[in-house]
Amino acid sequence: MAEKEYAYFLGCITPNRYPGIEAATKKVFKEFGIETKEMIGASCCPAPGVFGSFDLHTWLPIAARNLAIAEEMDLEIYVTCNGCYGSLQEADHLLKHNERLRKKVNEVLGKIGREYKGKTKVNHSIVILHDVIGLDRIKEAVKKPMDDVNVAVHYGCHFLKPSEVRGHGSPERPYILEDLAHAIGAKTPYYKDKLMCCGAGGGVRSFDAPTSLEWTRQKIVNMIEAGCDCIMHPCAFCHLQLDRGQVEMQNLFGIEPKMPVLFATQLIGLAMGFSEKELGLDIHEVKMPEKLLK
Amino acid sequence: MGTLLDEIIEYGGEVFGKEHMETVRECVQCGKCTGSCPSGRITAYRTRKMIQMARMNLREVLSMYELWFCTTCFTCYERCPRGVKVTDIIRTMRNIAVSEGHMSFSHKKVATYVFKTGHAVPIGEPQMKLREGVGLDPMAPTTQKFPEQLEQVREIVRTTGFDKKVGFDWETMKLREELEEGK
Numbered sequence A: 001m002a003e004k005e006y007a008y009f010l011g012c013i014t015p016n017r018y019p020g021i022e023a024a025t026k027k028v029f030k031e032f033g034i035e036t037k038e039m040i041g042a043s044c045c046p047a048p049g050v051f052g053s054f055d056l057h058t059w060l061p062i063a064a065r066n067l068a069i070a071e072e073m074d075l076e077i078y079v080t081c082n083g084c085y086g087s088l089q090e091a092d093h094l095l096k097h098n099e100r101l102r103k104k105v106n107e108v109l110g111k112i113g114r115e116y117k118g119k120t121k122v123n124h125s126i127v128i129l130h131d132v133i134g135l136d137r138i139k140e141a142v143k144k145p146m147d148d149v150n151v152a153v154h155y156g157c158h159f160l161k162p163s164e165v166r167g168h169g170s171p172e173r174p175y176i177l178e179d180l181a182h183a184i185g186a187k188t189p190y191y192k193d194k195l196m197c198c199g200a201g202g203g204v205r206s207f208d209a210p211t212s213l214e215w216t217r218q219k220i221v222n223m224i225e226a227g228c229d230c231i232m233h234p235c236a237f238c239h240l241q242l243d244r245g246q247v248e249m250q251n252l253f254g255i256e257p258k259m260p261v262l263f264a265t266q267l268i269g270l271a272m273g274f275s276e277k278e279l280g281l282d283i284h285e286v287k288m289p290e291k292l293l294k
Numbered sequence B: 001m002g003t004l005l006d007e008i009i010e011y012g013g014e015v016f017g018k019e020h021m022e023t024v025r026e027c028v029q030c031g032k033c034t035g036s037c038p039s040g041r042i043t044a045y046r047t048r049k050m051i052q053m054a055r056m057n058l059r060e061v062l063s064m065y066e067l068w069f070c071t072t073c074f075t076c077y078e079r080c081p082r083g084v085k086v087t088d089i090i091r092t093m094r095n096i097a098v099s100e101g102h103m104s105f106s107h108k109k110v111a112t113y114v115f116k117t118g119h120a121v122p123i124g125e126p127q128m129k130l131r132e133g134v135g136l137d138p139m140a141p142t143t144q145k146f147p148e149q150l151e152q153v154r155e156i157v158r159t160t161g162f163d164k165k166v167g168f169d170w171e172t173m174k175l176r177e178e179l180e181e182g183k
Helices: A019-031 A056-073 A082-097 A099-110 A125-141 A176-183 A209-225 A236-253 A264-271 B004-016 B018-026 B032-036 B038-042 B047-055 B059-063 B065-069 B075-079 B086-099 B105-117 B125-133 B147-160 B162-166 B176-181
Strands: A004-009 A034-038 A077-079 A122-124 A151-153 A230-233 A261-263
Touching (some): A004 A056, A019 A034, A034 A125, A056 A099, A056 B004, A056 B086, A056 B147, A122 A125, A125 A176, A125 A264, A176 A230, A230 A236, A236 A261, A261 A264, B004 B018, B004 B059, B018 B086, B032 B075, B105 B147, B147 B162
Parallel strands (some): A230 A261
16 A cells, blocks of 8 residues: 555656656655656646746746646645746745735636645655655665765755755755765765756756856766766756756767766666666666666 | 836735845845856856846846846855845846846747647657656646646636737747747
8 A cells, every 4th residue: 555645746857858757756656655646737837947037927826726736636746856846836835925925826726717725735756755765765675786886966956945945954065865875875976066056947048058058067077077977866957957968068068978867766766676778767868877777 | 107126026026025025125235146156157147236237227137138147046045145035036027027028039939838738848759759668658647638728727828918928829829029030
């Protein structure tokens, strides 16, 4: 029997570009007794730095509609993208604390037969791994320890910030991804500008891709210089920028795409004995090295 | 008519609360935002300058290309010693810019993907095959799969008038800009 059930808010990039993230998360969660339910009719979150920059009064009701779908299922949400996390958690926070705003948003939702009630909770999948499943059970499930692997931890932005809303401690000293990497035996070397953004957010990628890739170039070079073997991250949008971005960078800057990019559940899934194919790692732009697959 | 600063506080206040937006008045131009900004190392975006231009009622800030180089990473927001909610102020300035017609073509295109499919990044045939390869249904059960669900998102966009701000023509499902220039 399932220990706990969640509504999985997929967003855009996970299901439509990197379905391996979706498959890996469902498979790893299932191993730990966590069941996933689909959110029928969910849309784009919509991206907090993009649609939040265009029109906050449209961003909010679309996000509230997504929250209302989970409320109708009577379930809490989990996400695999910092953009989705940022958008849905922020919308939920604003609407829970501002009655006038809630009324205004519900007037819009009323036209489509939905209502935001403030009954769900938005969770990030890596917090479920860390706090609900727990490090001990993850350690016990490891079949292929990552003892000789140096993991470049990349947090992205909207998982940690704004910290007053996210509630995962200081964004200057995060620990959740490091804890998860250590639980599967990996090392997490410090690298220059470890907490820097991937460069994609806020509409910068769509506005001026070469400029956004300069952020990415700096991060990748810093990871290589610190001797990292792969990236572990919690965000589908960062994933797109870091993985697809390395191919784009090859054309722009002549840098070989060689830093593999793994969503947290994909790396943990490998350590648990799932195959490259089961986790959708074979469809990434940057190929997985033998070191991770052995 | 009020100043740009009044307008920012009023507009953002409706969403974030007035108190949140009033923090803009606390800025002492120390520059910690700019010093912390990853964009500022790479681009001509200067957070401190954007905030000061807003405070000085210099409306030309709304048409500046640089205003769109913030990735909303929230580093300045976290580090501001005066508690200025910088990122939300920048997002509000961008909202006002969009209302006044300052929106790039590429950003309008991103908006149209949501109007057309409900997703800023929609799925295509090749990605459906990728999904099947990892044992998933070719299409996730989202707005792109269910037209009646997509219609709800479109109704929201029409209700708030965002479609008009972007200049979207529902009959041709194209931007007016595309129709005029034959893009």
